[in-house]
Amino acid sequence: MTAIEANEVSKRYGTVVALDRVDLTVAEGEIFGFLGPNGAGKSTFINVLLDFVSPSDGSVEIFGHDCHAEGVAARKRIGVLPEGYSVFERRTGRQHLEYAIRSKEADDDPAEILDRVGLDPTDAEREASDYSKGMAQRLVLGMALVGEPDLLLLDEPTTGLDPNGAAEMRDIIREENERGATVFFSSHILEQVEAVCDRVGILQGGELVAVDTIEGLRESLGGGTKLVITVDHMANGTLASVREIQGVETAVEREESTLEVTCTNDAKMDILVELHDAGVDVVNFRTEEASLEDMFIEYTGTGR
Numbered sequence: 486m487t488a489i490e491a492n493e494v495s496k497r498y499g500t501v502v503a504l505d506r507v508d509l510t511v512a513e514g515e516i517f518g519f520l521g522p523n524g525a526g527k528s529t530f531i532n533v534l535l536d537f538v539s540p541s542d543g544s545v546e547i548f549g550h551d552c553h554a555e556g557v558a559a560r561k562r563i564g565v566l567p568e569g570y571s572v573f574e575r576r577t578g579r580q581h582l583e584y585a586i587r588s589k590e591a592d593d594d595p596a597e598i599l600d601r602v603g604l605d606p607t608d609a610e611r612e613a614s615d616y617s618k619g620m621a622q623r624l625v626l627g628m629a630l631v632g633e634p635d636l637l638l639l640d641e642p643t644t645g646l647d648p649n650g651a652a653e654m655r656d657i658i659r660e661e662n663e664r665g666a667t668v669f670f671s672s673h674i675l676e677q678v679e680a681v682c683d684r685v686g687i688l689q690g691g692e693l694v695a696v697d698t699i700e701g702l703r704e705s706l707g708g709g710t711k712l713v714i715t716v717d718h719m720a721n722g723t724l725a726s727v728r729e730i731q732g733v734e735t736a737v738e739r740e741e742s743t744l745e746v747t748c749t750n751d752a753k754m755d756i757l758v759e760l761h762d763a764g765v766d767v768v769n770f771r772t773e774e775a776s777l778e779d780m781f782i783e784y785t786g787t788g789r
């Protein structure tokens with residue numbers, strides 16, 4: 486069964502096209518990473534799934550329920566960590582969880598969930614409005630886990646978390662997935678996404694410009710090799726002439742006398758020949774697999 490099925494979803498805010506005919510299918514049991522530069526439309530898409538925002542055109546189904554017409558049935562199966570959540574005033578962490586358990590008619594043990602998300606028993610008895618950003622993030626994640634949802638929708642789940650918290654988040658995503666949940670999350674932390682996702686989608690200006698496994702993305706970028714070349718000196722125009730070689734996608738000078746070139750496998754030798762012809766001696770070179778970050782920059786032309 487498909488967990489998420491988006492058909493030609495568009496959302497316009499006046500002249501801004503936040504989503505442009507997004508077609509996407511996420512299978513039950515997948516961990517799917519949703520990427521894109523700031524303003525690409527990620528939160529808008531997640532808000533459409535939650536029926537917080539109505540699409541201008543198109544429709545989305547969650548486990549076969551239309552997110553708008555059958556929003557209640559769709560949301561019953563979702564645990565959500567929304568963007569810009571806020572905690573209640575004058576309620577402790579534990580009371581937040583008890584509230585989530587009651588409203589989902591679940592029978593989870595609040596202490597167990599608090600422990601899972603790394604909130605200690607003393608903090609659980611403090612008012613959540615006094616929590617730090619990372620603690621509040623942990624609490625809201627805990628509320629999302631209540632009732633063993635079939636789909637976890639996490640908007641930037643690692644924002645505000647320290648490195649331990651980010652690693653714990655990764656573990657929770659894996660554990661939830663092993664329990665059978667589908668996980669759909671947006672993130673700018675591409676190392677995290679690469680470590681945990683089965684597939685990723687890249688949004689750019691509201692359009693879905695790529696959907697694939699990380700390996701698949703690498704292949705569609707022609708093998709996705711990254712060459713790291715140390716040279717004795719950089720001659721004028723060297724970078725420009727390397728960029729013109731067929732099969733070269735990007736070429737940058739990382740630090741003095743070190744070039745990083747992403748290219749197809751076939752282009753490697755041409756690059757070394759070009760440097761030689763330009764009178765530039767290669768002191769050292771190695772190849773690395775293109776990282777998700779390299780590919781993201783190639784697809785979107787931006788940093789995260």
Ligand SMILES: Nc1ncnc2c1ncn2[C@@H]1O[C@H](COP(=O)(O)OP(=O)(O)OP(=O)(O)O)[C@@H](O)[C@H]1O
Pocket residue numbers: 498501502503521522523524525526527528529530
């Ligand atoms: N309520 C709104 N009214 C007007 N424009 C909006 C509204 N919500 C979003 N937008 C616009 O839609 C576009 C997509 O925004 P969105 O928040 O979905 O991006 P995002 O990919 O989540 O960005 P970020 O990575 O910065 O969180 C942006 O241009 C934004 O200004």
